[in-house]
Amino acid sequence: MALRFNRRIRIAPGISLNLSKSGIGASIGPRGAKINVSSRGVYSNVGLPGTGLAYREKHNKRSGRSPHPRAPSPGQALEQQLKTGDSAAVRVRVQEDGEVVITDDSGQPYDETELRVLRKYAGEGIRDMLQQACDRLNADLSALATxxxxxxxxxDKPVFRGQAFPKTEPQRKTPLQPTLWSRIWPPARRRLEAQNERWTEQYARAFSEWEEAARDFNEQERQRRELETxxxxxxxxxxxxxxxxxxxxxxxxxxxxxxxxxxxxxxxxxxxxxxxxxxxxxxxxxxxxxxxxxxxxxxxxxxxxxxxxxxxxxxxxxxxxxxxxxxxxxxxxxxxxxxxxxxxxxxxxxxxxxxxxxxxxxxxxxxxxxxxxxxxxxxxxxxxxxxxxxxxxxxxxxxxxxxxxxxxxx
Structure with a gap:
């Protein structure tokens, strides 16, 4: 038995490139419990959602194997991870001199054996990300020419395009309703009433601030309309x-x-x-x-x-x-x-x-x-x-x- 840690690596805010044997998908790790069956045996997995920690046990261990097998290389470990259906993601960056840097989420570069595995299972996906990086670097050229x-x-006549006040109106919280316990126990009733009163006061302050900001905004819009028309x-x-x-x-x-x-x-x-x-x-x-x-x-x-x-x-x-x-x-x-x-x-x-x-x-x-x-x-x-x-x-x-x-x- 052993504990293992699955890395989830982000490419950029809101973007991740997930690698698995079946292709490229969303960057989500295993959740809950499952069983993986492969030519290497049957494994059960129990994960803690949100932590990246998982417990793994092999059930059909073969006899005659060394109790202390040699640790796999980083590339072998990554390939094993992908073959078993686990996911991984990479961060791809192109430097000003054109050097391509592929790292994990902490910025640690992959070694050459891991890079060969990544190219094997997600070569096209990495190329897509590199093309996007090139487009961003070349965007300046397009902007200057266009x-x-x-x-x-x-x-011949001025046209005013007004803007709506961007802040949404505060919403009043639904008051807490008395329970049977609060009806028969005065301290509970007082706590409930105090909470409802705090919510009422908070709403009144928030609404007053919103209303004042809306008046100022509308006055500015009125002045802008007069100026531009x-x-x-x-x-x-x-x-x-x-x-x-x-x-x-x-x-x-x-x-x-x-x-x-x-x-x-x-x-x-x-x-x-x-x-x-x-x-x-x-x-x-x-x-x-x-x-x-x-x-x-x-x-x-x-x-x-x-x-x-x-x-x-x-x-x-x-x-x-x-x-x-x-x-x-x-x-x-x-x-x-x-x-x-x-x-x-x-x-x-x-x-x-x-x-x-x-x-x-x-x-x-x-x-x-x-x-x-x-x-x-x-x-x-x-x-x-x-x-x-x-x-x-x-x-x-x-x-x-x-x-x-x-x-x-x-």
Whole structure:
């Protein structure tokens, strides 16, 4: 007789990869009592649910065997565990250099014999997890190239989208009903009444706090409605607040700063965009090997990296223009100029190098098919407007002199 401990290994919060002879399933250990029959004999198992502890006894022991058999290797023990129907899970991680690390729940790496067993019984499952890891590591590349996909269409009238108060109303607990004992024994009755009174007081406090929070939230929503549907049409400060709030909500894949200046008549706006440097963009890509649980790290070609920067630089302009013509109905002309920080070749001092400058009118902006943004190339889209830009076909920018605000009046 012996006690054994079944490990349950988690891959990530809410995700686990369970290994058994029959395949991959949920990470649950044996519960209760059961009997396993195999070519190695008949075993009975009694488990303690929730603890991972189990008691195991072999009933049909064969005679003539050594009372002290040699302990199996870690790989043999793991394979034996899987063959008997027990489950195991692994944590799979891909490091920045592409190294694949497979560990147990405590972060202890499996040895080579155990890894061979894991590949044998769950090779495809591990590959699936590695592909997901590669996708997460490469997600940055996709986000940088598709920042324009959430560009909003223009509108002439403000539309307010209210939000519901997120907190649920507290619920009153059902009072305890008197029992026969509490009716005939005063101390029991007093305890019951005291408990019901405490619950009543707790509910009253919780409801009062919830009601006050709901009033504050609704007042904020009322003010936001007034700001975004009335004041935004006439008040320059309100227009600036609305645009600043919504631009600030955009999850830019790279740090991107936007500054703007509204015209005196609320029909024009000038925007400056500070773009990240090209060196801030990823220079490697992660790929899963064709038939192995291995990840390769591939250097991104300089030409592709420049194209990625080109798409992001112009995609940011489209996203900002979309917010302007969508949030500020009175704006009819927008000037967008984008620059990147650089060093002056003559002095070595930090300076700003403008990459493009574009003037867009609202009627021109309407010509874009906002339902087919996936088919639009941002750099080509801006060419439809009054554009200043010196860029080669391979995405190399040369400094330009941006438009003056007088261009908004032409």
């Amino acid at each position: 920042v324009h996909l959430n560009t909003l269409a223009p509108r 009335e004041l935004v049409l006439t008040n320059l400060d309100a227009m600036a607040n609305v645009l600043e709030e919504h631009l600030g909500e955009i999850p830019w894949p790279r740090e991107t700063s936007v500054s703007f200046d509204l015209g005196d008549d609320a029909s024009t706006i000038a925007i400056d965009i500070e773009l990240p440097e090209e060196n801030d963009f990823p220079d490697v890509e992660y790929n899963l090997a064709a038939k192995q649980a291995k990840v390769s790290v591939k250097k991104i070609a300089a030409s592709r990296r420049r194209m990625l920067y080109r798409d992001y630089a112009h995609g940011v302009a489209m996203r900002v223009l979309g917010e302007i013509f969508h949030r500020l109905p009175t704006v009819q002309v927008a000037l967008v100029s984008a620059y990147a920080p650089t060093l002056d070749a003559g002095t070595g001092q930090p300076t700003e190098s403008y990459l493009y400058s574009v003037v867009v009118t609202k009627p021109q902006w309407r010509e874009i098919n906002f339902k087919a943004l996936v088919n639009i190339e941002p750099s080509a889209s801006l060419e439809r407007f009054q554009l200043r830009r010196k860029m080669t076909k391979t995405g190399v920018f040369k400094p330009i002199e941006p438009f003056d605000v007088e261009a908004l009046e032409n």
